[in-house]
Amino acid sequence: MNRWKKRALSLSALLLAAAAVLLVFSLQPEIVPVTPPPASQFSAEQIARGKTLSALGDCSVCHTRAGGPRDAGGLAFETQFGTIYSSNITPDVETGIGNWSYPAFKRAMRYGINRQGHYLYPAFPYTSFTLSRDDDLQDLYAWLMVQPAVNYRPPRTELHFPFSIRQGMFAWNWLYLKPGPAPVNTQQSEEWNRGAYLGEGLGHCSACHSPRNLAGAEKGGSQHLSGGSAEGWSAPALNAHSPAPIVWNHQQLVAFMRNGYAASHGVATGPMAPVITDGLSQLPENDVQAIATWLTSFQPPWPDHGKEIGTQAGQQMMQADSPGARQFSGSCMACHAQNTGPTLYGVRPSLLLNSNLYSDSPDNLIRIVLDGIPHPATPGLGTMPGFRYQLTNQQIAVLLNYLRTDLAQRASWPDLGDRVEAIRQQTEAKP
Ligand code: HEC
Ligand code: HEC
Ligand code: HEC
Incomplete structure (x- = not known):
């Protein structure tokens, strides 16, 4: 037997032995x-x-x-x-x-x-x-x-x-797998530890809000809670990489977890909605407060520009005249106008402050425009109609591009029309 054959044989023997072990x-x-x-x-x-x-x-x-x-x-x-x-x-x-x-x-x-x-x-x-x-x-x-x-x-x-x-x-x-139970972080308060215990453990926030590697495992370290996906929706980062134009503060997080709505951010729409309906909204107040304490500790100490952004955008929305702006006033303005008139129906999420506009992926917005929000996270939020049969892919792309570039002032999403078509097909079966 030549040397190479011998080597190959002993290698396979080794592999077999490893497999057996x-x-x-x-x-x-x-x-x-x-x-x-x-x-x-x-x-x-x-x-x-x-x-x-x-x-x-x-x-x-x-x-x-x-x-x-x-x-x-x-x-x-x-x-x-x-x-x-x-x-x-x-x-x-x-x-x-x-x-x-x-x-x-x-x-x-x-x-x-x-x-x-x-x-x-x-x-x-x-x-x-x-x-x-x-x-x-x-x-x-x-x-x-x-x-x-x-x-x-x-x-x-x-x-x-x-x-x-x-x-x-x-x-x-x-x-x-790092088997628990979770160790206590002695650098942090008791409330922070309670929040981390609930959010990292049974609350499994990171299962959706952390990216995963090719083996399907959550990425840790600085990637922990830096944004992931669930059921075709993107789950925004909850740490310092949050795309939200306004830093999440304690009070807004509590409101979001309890009601599925925070005035300076928006509503829970996709897979996050049941997490609130059947989960977070059922918890005792103290526990929700603790989770908020834990999460806010990851937020960067930015100044709160919220009000300013709100008024500027309101004006922009009134003034702009482009195909996208016209589409917006025709289809969306009745319910989503900024700071004008009474709220007639459900809540009026400020689209300008919505993380989805600032995200790398347009997918959540496309899904919301196509199918609306038929199941609000909590009943008081109202429902939003879908536009699947009213708007063409091109119209949706023009509209979303307007929200993205004029309102959010971000670079347009590439190939938006194709993306709308792809998601339209994926979601066709479930109205
Ligand atoms: C994100 C979805 C998800 C959540 C949340 C979830 N499970 Fe599951 N669970 C699954 C899936 C999927 C399986 C099947 C896994 C498999 O077949 O390997 C499973 C399997 C199990 C099993 C094994 C049952 C068996 O007969 O082998 C138990 C026990 C279980 N889950 C308990 C729970 C409990 C208790 C909770 C809430 C604290 C929970 N699960 C929350 C998705 C989930
Ligand atoms: C009939 C009123 C109505 C119309 C018309 C409407 N919406 Fe909505 N929209 C709502 C309501 C109510 C909610 C919150 C629903 C909930 O959370 O249950 C909402 C939520 C949203 C959200 C989620 C915001 C967030 O915080 O995540 C987006 C995005 C959105 N609408 C975009 C649009 C766009 C784009 C249009 C036009 C194509 C539009 N809406 C038309 C009522 C409406
Ligand atoms: C089943 C997957 C899933 C789980 C589990 C989950 N989330 Fe989410 N979350 C999402 C998705 C997807 C979105 C964005 C779209 C939506 O509203 O569904 C979101 C949105 C959010 C937002 C709004 C972020 C923004 O910038 O607009 C917050 C805050 C949030 N989740 C907190 C939590 C917390 C806290 C936990 C754990 C207690 C948690 N999530 C668990 C999927 C999940």
Whole structure:
């Protein structure tokens, strides 16, 4: 045998051995099934706390398919690796987590491994949930275990090879999972720590608001909370890179998280809306205040130019005469005029102060103009009609280009008309 062949052979032997070692280490034991714990095992306070934690974690947002029973799973998540379906997390013994002991539940939340010993995909944000303390996980478990059991088996998740091999998550976890609970930051106040605990842990803000690498893991360090995406929407940076023309302050963040609307920023429209409706708006006031304290600590100390921008833009909007400006006054002005007249319907978000105008991506604006806002984050905000059938791609592009260049004074987005067409097609099925 020549030298090269020998080398190739020993290399493959080495690779095989490595694969075998990986396999052995990645095997996780099944945790024995239990008979579902009786409701009497949990106190009413514990269950109530668990309910709030479940709201914060958006469990039902992801575990309920359209029109399906709450928490029974089956909602599809399209990822670049294939479609992942959320699991049934009702206490059904056959199809849900009814026979999961607390240690089995804790292992799923902290290490992303289910009762049967299978690795879970990070579409389930266990990389954030892992930071939760044991007492909170116990309360969450109590709440889930006293919910109505639903017998329903979600469709099977089958990703493209090699991601179809769940064992591969062993390596992924080794690289990207930092198991909790979260350490306390002694440099910061108690309130800041509470906010960080809620936002980084069950609140999983970074799951959408941080960019991800090719392996689908959140980028950390200075990229943490520097903007990401969710379901085709872009989630703006929440740190110093925030595109918002006015710095987010504590009071505005609290308003946004409670009501889905902050006067100097705007409304929650896309995937952020359910995060508020079913999550943040259900939290005790103190907790929302704490999250705001944590988030404001990342904001740069800019001066607040808000009022000035507002008046300037109001005037500009009245004066401008261009195809885009005319389109705006025809289609949008009735509800979005600046500082003039009474607000007749819902809130009147100032488009000028809206982060979407300052973002690198026009996608959120395109989506809002095409389909409107049929489901406001909280009822008082009103709904906005969609313009899918009223405006052509070209008209939408001209209109958005006007908002972008005249109002926001930013360089125009390239190929806007093509982008409108692409998003129109992507969203055609869901009116
Ligand atoms: C962003 C969407 C999302 C959120 C939020 C979410 N989950 Fe999930 N969860 C999933 C998906 C998707 C799966 C399936 C993962 C897989 O098949 O690998 C899953 C799986 C699970 C599993 C494993 C079940 C099993 O039978 O293997 C448990 C337990 C679970 N989630 C509990 C929760 C709890 C509790 C919350 C709220 C604190 C929550 N999830 C919030 C998406 C989510
Ligand atoms: C019938 C009134 C109405 C018309 C017409 C209207 N909007 Fe709206 N718009 C609203 C309301 C109400 C909201 C807030 C809805 C909510 O949050 O539930 C809103 C929200 C928005 C938002 C989200 C702002 C933010 O803070 O994220 C954008 C962007 C927007 N509108 C753009 C437009 C554009 C562009 C047009 C014209 C093509 C238009 N709107 C026409 C009522 C209207
Ligand atoms: C499921 C994904 C998702 C999660 C989880 C999420 N967000 Fe968002 N968020 C978005 C998206 C997308 C937008 C922008 C479009 C919209 O309103 O949906 C947004 C917008 C925001 C905005 C407005 C930013 C601006 O400049 O206009 C704030 C503030 C915000 N989110 C805070 C939070 C906080 C705090 C958390 C955690 C407690 C959180 N988000 C969790 C997806 C998410």
